[in-house]
Amino acid sequence: MKYDLVVIGAGPAGMSAAIKAASHGATVAIVDENPAAGGKLLGQLYKEPKTGWWIGREVAKSLEEKVKRLGIDYFPENEVWAIFPQWKVLLNHGEELHTDYILLATGAAEKAIPVPGWTIPGVMSIGAAQVLNNFHRVNPGKRIAIIGIDALSLTVANELKLSGAQVIGIYLPPPDDFLDRISNPQQMIAYLSSLADAAPNHFLKFAGKVTQNEFIQKVSAAFYPYRGMKIWGIPLFLRKSILEIEGDKQAEQIKIAKISRDGLPEMESVKTIQVDCVCISGGLYPLSELASAAGCEFAYINELGGHIPLHSQEMETTQTGIFVAGNITGIEGAKIAMAQGELAGTVVSDRLGLLKSGTAIIKKAQARVEKARENALIKFQPDIEKGRELAVQFWDERT
């Protein structure tokens, strides 16, 4: 089958791009491996101070309805396993889609934190717990411990608690030579305080406020109580680590230890606590395997979450006709992903000759991405602006 545009990934970025291009008259296909459209939107549920409830599931539904209304060919439960030159997109059920333009909107994957016992059933990523809990409405466990302190783990902890699970605590990862930032109390506190201004929900805001005072930040790594502090009834332990998860067929208990102010476990303090679920939150990284297989050039930008395909301000990669939008370009929120998708959909429409004053329309779409960034409430990466600048710089240096 031949299309003007093939979009890979039915998250907010992919669907927004498909809708944009189809509304300008392009023939569009969209492929996603999941049974339901929406990508990571499906798990998102929180109250924003200005705009009220953000219910990802409903945002996804309204995008999906537009996709259907515009006659876009949607291939759910299909994995793209290869892209061959100029361009053929191969799906695991045998379809072969031909096109001049591809949009990779494959989103992000979760980073792991290796802990002894992390492969035991009952241990899962924080994103899996979020989808189970908020989308499938199943508590991932009755007594849940969380490893890793960041915007996502704090938010999901609150959601788990609201839905009736007991979150026994949010802990630091085990101290590890190569994981320095996320297992060091002092750096953790500095990070948490950076959340306060932008926090989308009261829970996050509270966590940030508690640690925001500069003086407190400096001394709190030393004096922060081992017993932790409670945020809305959930203990947050900045001085305790989960050293090990134990269980025979299923996670049954965790070993925790106090952490000295320079990040070393105090072995005489080790205690065992019963749990039936452990969630690991290690952050997100752009999922770009298809861009790599298609031969796109990459840059490593830590501030954006990892390796990203180099791309122009019009979202085109180093491979002609292959575009990117959403979290594959760096970890940011859903609204930014949507704006990036619309930009990519607009550029492809222009390339197809469907727009009258293309340049002006593209400029507007670019401005909307910037606007979405300014208004962004959650920052998933501390220095995202610097990361964005680097991405532009790497692209310019190349051309």
Add this chain to the structure above:
Amino acid sequence: MSDKIICRCEEVLLSEIVEAMKTGAQTEKELKLKTRAGMGICQGRTCRPLLEQIISFYTNKKIPQASNLTFSIPVRPLSLSALAHTGKDYKNEN
């Protein structure tokens, strides 16, 4: 500190990776060939960022701009029957 799995698909331990680095492996690719870390069905989707951090820490070098661990087609696990059903020969495509 107790040992832990880094690559889940191939069950490669941190100690095995550190050992391989001591005996000369310095890149993700070399580690993959030596220990099978990243060689499983997920092609390193889970362990790749960990391997990057481990290598960067032990070699004291920045994570490279382009990963030297390339993704190979198929980028997702694919059953032979699915491939056979297409009735196509992809060997000359790339």
